Amino acid sequence: MVGEKKGEGRKKIVAVLPKGGPAAKNPKYLNCVENGLGLREWLESLGHIYITTADKEPPNSELDRNLLDTNIVITTPFHPAYITEERIMKAPKLELILTAGVGSDHIDLHAAAKKGITVAEVTGSNVESVAEDEIMRMLILVRNFLPGYLQIINNEWDVPAVAVKAYDIKGKTVGTVGGGRIAYEVMKRLKPWDVKRLYYDRHQKADRFDKMGVQWEKDLNSFLPECDVVTINVPLTDSTRGLINKETIGKMKRGAYLVNNARGAIVDQDAIIDALKSGQLGGYAGDVWPQQPAPSNHPWRHMPNHALTPHVSGTTLDAQVRYAAGVREMLEDWFQHKPFPEDYYIVREGELAPQYH
Amino acid sequence: MVGEKKGEGRKKIVAVLPKGGPAAKNPKYLNCVENGLGLREWLESLGHIYITTADKEPPNSELDRNLLDTNIVITTPFHPAYITEERIMKAPKLELILTAGVGSDHIDLHAAAKKGITVAEVTGSNVESVAEDEIMRMLILVRNFLPGYLQIINNEWDVPAVAVKAYDIKGKTVGTVGGGRIAYEVMKRLKPWDVKRLYYDRHQKADRFDKMGVQWEKDLNSFLPECDVVTINVPLTDSTRGLINKETIGKMKRGAYLVNNARGAIVDQDAIIDALKSGQLGGYAGDVWPQQPAPSNHPWRHMPNHALTPHVSGTTLDAQVRYAAGVREMLEDWFQHKPFPEDYYIVREGELAPQYH
Numbered sequence: 001m002v003g004e005k006k007g008e009g010r011k012k013i014v015a016v017l018p019k020g021g022p023a024a025k026n027p028k029y030l031n032c033v034e035n036g037l038g039l040r041e042w043l044e045s046l047g048h049i050y051i052t053t054a055d056k057e058p059p060n061s062e063l064d065r066n067l068l069d070t071n072i073v074i075t076t077p078f079h080p081a082y083i084t085e086e087r088i089m090k091a092p093k094l095e096l097i098l099t100a101g102v103g104s105d106h107i108d109l110h111a112a113a114k115k116g117i118t119v120a121e122v123t124g125s126n127v128e129s130v131a132e133d134e135i136m137r138m139l140i141l142v143r144n145f146l147p148g149y150l151q152i153i154n155n156e157w158d159v160p161a162v163a164v165k166a167y168d169i170k171g172k173t174v175g176t177v178g179g180g181r182i183a184y185e186v187m188k189r190l191k192p193w194d195v196k197r198l199y200y201d202r203h204q205k206a207d208r209f210d211k212m213g214v215q216w217e218k219d220l221n222s223f224l225p226e227c228d229v230v231t232i233n234v235p236l237t238d239s240t241r242g243l244i245n246k247e248t249i250g251k252m253k254r255g256a257y258l259v260n261n262a263r264g265a266i267v268d269q270d271a272i273i274d275a276l277k278s279g280q281l282g283g284y285a286g287d288v289w290p291q292q293p294a295p296s297n298h299p300w301r302h303m304p305n306h307a308l309t310p311h312v313s314g315t316t317l318d319a320q321v322r323y324a325a326g327v328r329e330m331l332e333d334w335f336q337h338k339p340f341p342e343d344y345y346i347v348r349e350g351e352l353a354p355q356y357h
Numbered sequence: 358m359v360g361e362k363k364g365e366g367r368k369k370i371v372a373v374l375p376k377g378g379p380a381a382k383n384p385k386y387l388n389c390v391e392n393g394l395g396l397r398e399w400l401e402s403l404g405h406i407y408i409t410t411a412d413k414e415p416p417n418s419e420l421d422r423n424l425l426d427t428n429i430v431i432t433t434p435f436h437p438a439y440i441t442e443e444r445i446m447k448a449p450k451l452e453l454i455l456t457a458g459v460g461s462d463h464i465d466l467h468a469a470a471k472k473g474i475t476v477a478e479v480t481g482s483n484v485e486s487v488a489e490d491e492i493m494r495m496l497i498l499v500r501n502f503l504p505g506y507l508q509i510i511n512n513e514w515d516v517p518a519v520a521v522k523a524y525d526i527k528g529k530t531v532g533t534v535g536g537g538r539i540a541y542e543v544m545k546r547l548k549p550w551d552v553k554r555l556y557y558d559r560h561q562k563a564d565r566f567d568k569m570g571v572q573w574e575k576d577l578n579s580f581l582p583e584c585d586v587v588t589i590n591v592p593l594t595d596s597t598r599g600l601i602n603k604e605t606i607g608k609m610k611r612g613a614y615l616v617n618n619a620r621g622a623i624v625d626q627d628a629i630i631d632a633l634k635s636g637q638l639g640g641y642a643g644d645v646w647p648q649q650p651a652p653s654n655h656p657w658r659h660m661p662n663h664a665l666t667p668h669v670s671g672t673t674l675d676a677q678v679r680y681a682a683g684v685r686e687m688l689e690d691w692f693q694h695k696p697f698p699e700d701y702y703i704v705r706e707g708e709l710a711p712q713y714h
Contacts, residue, residue, distance in 0.1 A: 018516055018517060019517070020517045020521075021515075021517055021518070022517075022518070022521075023517035023518060023520070023521035024517070026521050029517065029520070029521045031517075031520070032517055078516055078520075079516070128525060128527050128551070129525050129527075132496060132500065132525055132526055132527065132550070133496075133500060135496070136493060136496035136497060136500060136502065139489060139490075139492070139493035139496075140493060140497070140502075143489065143490060143493060143670075143673065144669075145493065145497075145666065146506070148644070148666030148667050148669055149503070149664065149665070149666050151666070151667060152651075152657075152658050152663075152665045152666060152667070153658060153659070155653040155654070155658060156653070157650040157651055157653075157667050158378075158667065159375055159435055159436070159667045159668060159669055159672065160375060160376070160377045160378055160379075160380035160381070160386065160389055161378070161379070161380060162666065162667060162669045163380070163386070163388070163435075163669050163672045163673065163674070163677075164377075164379075164380035164383050164386045164674070166669060166672070166673040166674065167673050167674055167675055168485060168486050168489055168673050168675040168676065169489055170485050170486075170489065170675070171675065188549050189549050189550055191548075191549055192545050192546050192548055192549065193489070193546055194485070287505070293514040294509075294514055296512040296513070296514075297512070300509075301509050301510060301512060302510070306509075307506065308506070308509045309502065309505030309506050309508070309509060309519065310505050310508060310509070310514050310515065310516045310519060311516060312501075312505055312516055312519045312520050312523060313500075315516065315520045315523070316500065316520065316523040316524050316525050317520070317521070317523065317524055318524055318525040318527070318528065319525065320520075
């Protein structure tokens with residue numbers, strides 16, 4: 001359709017993606033510069049210009065050099081290009097910013113709204129991937145898996161040193177900060193595990209949570225001391241930035257475990273380190289960092305009792321298929337002036353989605 | 358009671374347990390020489406002699422030196438003392454062998470039966486511990502957790518290198534070799550995970566498995582090619598020794614994952630190494646080894662794509678409480694000439710339990 005009315009309909013689309021390197025040889029590895037979310041052939045057949053790049057650091061990156069005449073920017077939380085107000089001001093033709101994945105906190109949403117730009121993400125595309133990963137990390141911490149693994153690869157064998165800090169998750173209390181989609185998938189999966197399940201959220205969501213036996217806690221201060229394991233499932237917003245800090249960690253049970261696959265900036269970086277060193281936290285796991293990529297000297301890399309990885313939980317090969325399909329679906333809608341699925345919108349016609357208010 | 362009729366009623370009990378070392382300072386760490394399953398005070402108050410030792414290698418270990426007049430031997434799979442025919446012949450007063458935990462394959466059951474010795478274990482005491490651990494290991498393999506963790510501690514960051522081998526378990530097929538108690542706990546926990554679930558067993562157990570949506574496979578050769586993840590949940594017996602070998606691994610899907618928390622000797626050690634190197638197996642995880650402790654140069658330590666630890670899954674602090682209580686319960690019954698719970702028996706009055714036939 002767009003091909004028919006060249007000029008006006010022709011879009012310049014820039015996707016900022018990580019370099020795949022050797023992984024890109026696998027055509028199923030969609031989320032990379034080389035494979036471009038699998039969109040190139042289709043977009044070019046419609047007459048659009050499609051640039052994929054990993055080069056994103058201002059002021060002279062390939063992203064910056066293209067801002068002047070780009071219509072659509074695609075970004076990903078796994079290699080975030082920060083779409084600041086300054087960049088938005090330099091992109092007069094920018095109409096749409098899509099997140100390939102979930103979580104659009106790398107975009108200045110207020111600046112985008114002010115300029116009438118639409119921001120959307122592939123809501124739900126990787127919630128199950130992240131939920132599986134969170135439960136894996138809870139088990140890794142509670143069962144004290146990593147010290148045993150490190151013994152093996154370091155040619156050691158000391159059962160008591162591992163077992164003296166190993167527990168079953170059975171009988172423990174697992175709570176989620178936030179009662180959204182990922183939290184729901186986590187709690188649904190934990191139903192037959194004989195754990196007490198809690199959710200802290202501003203709003204009770206009885207049909208989703210209480211109905212399946214997950215108890216609502218309205219107050220963070222009464223929620224935290226009840227939990228043996230706390231998992232964070234809120235977006236990064238002005239009100240969640242630094243939510244888990246020295247004071248709130250101090251309200252947790254001594255030796256409790258914290259899992260954060262949400263966003264690094266929701267926790268206070270130094271408070272995590274201090275709590276692990278003092279034993280107030282028994283372990284910290286997650287795949288999100290205050291800065292990504294994490295610098296090679298980031299202090300979290302060598303703090304005790306962590307189960308950290310690069311930002312991967314939401315970008316399994318299975319998840320990539322789903323969010324690449326979601327990006328294509330939104331582009332198809334956009335070209336045809338159709339609305340997106342309602343819950344994909346983060347900024348729509350100058351209005352932020354409710355969770356960002 | 359026993360204390361009243363000294364001499365006849367007085368038993369010499371030897372428990373072969375691992376040394377706890379620093380872990381023993383935690384009084385909850387029961388499964389060690391120092392804390393002796395928490396039985397010392399009680400046994401000595403009844404007038405019995407209670408020896409705990411880690412010294413178990415023949416011919417001159419503390420265990421061997423005590424065989425002549427020992428009535429009861431307590432062993433554990435986590436630091437197995439091999440109760441061979443030779444040792445049984447040297448122990449004329451031996452009447453009872455208890456396993457603190459589950460799995461009595463370190464005992465020559467036929468020799469014990471011939472001598473009229475009773476063998477029993479704390480059936481069920483750690484099945485949920487092991488089941489949790491198996492699912493954790495499945496997730497670690499399927500989601501490719503460890504390469505990401507190693508990047509972090511080695512000051513690296515390469516998302517594609519991890520994600521290109523990372524999958525969701527959602528949508529995959531998980532099968533258990535064996536349909537016993539641990540298999541049941543694994544499959545029960547996986548119910549809300551959106552996986553296809555299969556069990557291979559000689560006997561259909563429709564009430565336990567099929568009823569909750571787990572499909573029976575009667576034939577190992579048709580079961581194996583269906584599974585993305587295979588987990589082993591059978592005891593080590595004459596018919597399961599070497600069950601997973603070059604030929605049976607060859608029947609699995611290419612790149613499938615194998616989890617073995619049952620016993621090391623159920624798999625062929627070299628076949629596992631070869632299959633990981635060739636890619637026929639995508640990963641191997643477990644906590645059981647052909648020899649325990651595994652020698653520091655054991656080739657499994659440095660084979661690719663493993664998630665191995667020392668033998669810990671069934672000996673969390675929570676599990677220790679349960680199996681120590683089970684051992685005490687059986688000793689109480691024995692002293693009072695009462696029968697044990699039926700399913701604790703491995704050898705009873707010269708008869709082996711059905712799974713060892």
